[in-house]
Amino acid sequence: xxxxxxxxxxxxxxxxxxxxxxxxxxxxxxxxxxxxxxxxxxxxxxxxxxxxxxxxxxxxxxxxxxxxxxxxxxxxxxxxxxxxxxxxxxxxxxxxxxxxxxxxxxxxxxxxxxxxxxxxxxxxxxxxxxxxxxxxxxxxxxxxxxxxxxxxxxxxxxxxxxxxxxxxxxxxxxxxxxxxxxxxxxxxxxxxxxxxxxxxxxxxxxxxxxxxxxxxxxxx
Amino acid sequence: xxxxxxxxxxxxxxxxxxxxxxxxxxxxxxxxxxxxxxxxxxxxxxxxxxxxxxxxxxxxxxxxxxxxxxxxxxxxxxxxxxxxxxxxxxxxxxxxxxxxxxxxxxxxxxxxxxxxxxxxxxxxxxxxxxxxxxxxxxxxxxxxxxxxxxxxxxxxxxxxxxxxxxxxxxxxxxxxxxxxxxxxxxxxxxxxxxxxxxxxxxxxxxxxxxxxxxxx
Numbered sequence: 237x238x239x240x241x242x243x244x245x246x247x248x249x250x251x252x253x254x255x256x257x258x259x260x261x262x263x264x265x266x267x268x269x270x271x272x273x274x275x276x277x278x279x280x281x282x283x284x285x286x287x288x289x290x291x292x293x294x295x296x297x298x299x300x301x302x303x304x305x306x307x308x309x310x311x312x313x314x315x316x317x318x319x320x321x322x323x324x325x326x327x328x329x330x331x332x333x334x335x336x337x338x339x340x341x342x343x344x345x346x347x348x349x350x351x352x353x354x355x356x357x358x359x360x361x362x363x364x365x366x367x368x369x370x371x372x373x374x375x376x377x378x379x380x381x382x383x384x385x386x387x388x389x390x391x392x393x394x395x396x397x398x399x400x401x402x403x404x405x406x407x408x409x410x411x412x413x414x415x416x417x418x419x420x421x422x423x424x425x426x427x428x429x430x431x432x433x434x435x436x437x438x439x440x441x442x443x444x445x446x447x448x449x450x451x452x453x454x455x456x
Numbered sequence: 457x458x459x460x461x462x463x464x465x466x467x468x469x470x471x472x473x474x475x476x477x478x479x480x481x482x483x484x485x486x487x488x489x490x491x492x493x494x495x496x497x498x499x500x501x502x503x504x505x506x507x508x509x510x511x512x513x514x515x516x517x518x519x520x521x522x523x524x525x526x527x528x529x530x531x532x533x534x535x536x537x538x539x540x541x542x543x544x545x546x547x548x549x550x551x552x553x554x555x556x557x558x559x560x561x562x563x564x565x566x567x568x569x570x571x572x573x574x575x576x577x578x579x580x581x582x583x584x585x586x587x588x589x590x591x592x593x594x595x596x597x598x599x600x601x602x603x604x605x606x607x608x609x610x611x612x613x614x615x616x617x618x619x620x621x622x623x624x625x626x627x628x629x630x631x632x633x634x635x636x637x638x639x640x641x642x643x644x645x646x647x648x649x650x651x652x653x654x655x656x657x658x659x660x661x662x663x664x665x666x667x668x669x670x671x672x
Contacts, residue, residue: 244526251525255533259540266544270551277554343562368562378558 281365282336282349286321289351289361290332293323299452307448320441322452323351330453332360333445337437342425344368346377350387350434354445354452357394358414359403359434362387367426374426383420383427391415392438394446399439405431469588473595479572480603480645481652486572489563490604491641497620499559500608504601506545506564508593511573511600513541515581515593522582534577535568542567572600607644611635 286296298310301318310319321334333354338347347366350359362384369375377383391414393400401415405428411418419427445452479485489507494500517537518525525533546564550557557564567573576596581589612618615635617625634640 247524247526248529251521251533252529252536254524255521255536259536262540263543266547270547273551274547274554277551281554366558368565370562 278365285349285363285365286323286334289334289349289363290323290353291351291360292325292331293334294326296321296323296334298322301444305444305447307444307451320445320452330354330449333441333452335437335441336365337433339429339433339436341367341369341377341429342374342423343370346426346429346433348430348433350437352392352438352442352445354442354449356389357392357442359387359390359392359438362430362434364430369423369426373420374423376420376423377426377430380420382418386411386417387434389414390417390434392442394442397443399435399442402435402439403431404428404435466588466591469591470595473592473597473599474602475599477596478599478603478652479596480600481648483572484649485575486570486600487645488566489570490607491638491645493560493563494604494607494611494641494644495615495636496612497605497608498556500604501601502549502556503560503563504597504604506549506560507567507570507573508597508601510538510541510545510567510570511576511597512590512593514538514573514577515589516586517541518577518581519584519586519589525582530582531574531578534574534582538573538577539568572596603648606648607641610644610647611640615640 283296287293290296299307299320299322300310301307301320307320310317319336321336322330323332323334325331331353332351334349334351336347336349338345340346344367346364346369348362348364350363351361352358353360364378367375367378369377390403391401392403401413403415403417405417405419405424406412407424408419408421410416417427417431473479477483480487480490486507489503493503514534514537518534521533521537542565545567546557549560549564576592580592584592609619612620612635613624614632615637617623617629617631632640635644
């Protein structure tokens with residue numbers, strides 16, 4: 237004997253599970269079909285961004301960081317892992333490094349690339365690669381010229397293995413120090429998130445770049 | 457006779473969304489993407505097409521499965537279907553252009569909660585056969601894309617002096633920067649709504665005037 241109401245419950249299970257399975261199939265199929273092209277477009281955008289965030293760069297070489305901190309040239313076509321892009325000027329001299337970093341923004345993960353000058357120990361440029369910040373407010377981190385100017389000479393000096401002043405976002409118009417980031421009015425959380433992402437990335441990479449600078453200066 | 461009536465009904469399903477029941481200018485639905493992504497004609501058209509694709513796919517699917525979905529779980533099922541198509545569109549737009557994906561930002565994911573899509577699923581697709589649901593979706597999608605384009609074109613033209621990125625107005629034209637800012641979206645929408653209200657009133661008055669004239 238079946239439980240009372242079982243016959244009316246079964247169509248509900250059937251509808252939800254059946255539709256769920258079909259939807260899952262659709263999503264996975266489209267993901268699989270589009271993945272190679274999306275990855276290629278991302279890589280091309282990244283290569284353009286490297287030259288954009290390191291002023292004076294005309295070529296670059298990608299290195300992969302191992303768990304012990306050593307850097308080795310990335311094999312051609314390799315993706316993923318902790319990567320550093322050494323950027324060289326037309327004369328072949330190292331002009332800076334471009335670093336990929338990511339962290340939580342207001343809505344979702346912000347993925348960005350920023351340029352670092354080991355010579356001056358400052359950030360030299362920043363470009364947000366991916367974000368879902370609030371349109372009209374938080375998404376200003378992508379294009380607001382005044383905000384992006386913060387990262388053209390942001391002080392990231394090292395004292396030993398740590399930053400002297402980790403960058404912090406301050407209210408718009410209250411920036412007094414070279415290590416402060418002038419925030420965007422109405423996008424405080426997004427501004428702070430970008431400053432934090434750059435700060436954490438700098439704390440992680442800057443000592444390593446200093447230690448391995450000789451390796452990075454070898455163009456090929 | 458029956459075929460003629462069916463053809464006329466199908467045509468009406470299609471046409472009503474474009475003009476008489478336009479989702480933006482008449483039903484005033486989907487205001488969030490309408491105001492936010494209509495700062496340029498390109499963004500507006502891309503969002504219109506993306507929403508249109510989801511609307512079409514969702515209406516066709518929901519109409520197909522309408523007999524198998526008990527009413528107790530229908531909304532959950534519709535949302536599942538809509539969310540899946542939005543995810544697919546998200547990947548497809550990324551594969552077409554990362555810049556376009558970046559420009560549309562969070563609004564692609566928000567197509568899931570666009571009330572036009574769930575509204576048509578509940579009000580039309582769940583009660584009508586696939587053919588009519590597809591025509592309804594096509595009409596509504598076209599109406600939505602057209603409305604977004606009307607807003608985007610005006611805002612881009614006045615805000616930047618361009619249309620689809622190409623310079624249209626003379627160089628001496630001073631751009632109205634406010635038009636590409638969020639407030640410009642409200643101004644433009646208000647102007648279009650005013651135009652639609654004026655046109656509707658004029659159309660409604662016309663038979664009355666004709667009737668009064670005839671009575672004399």
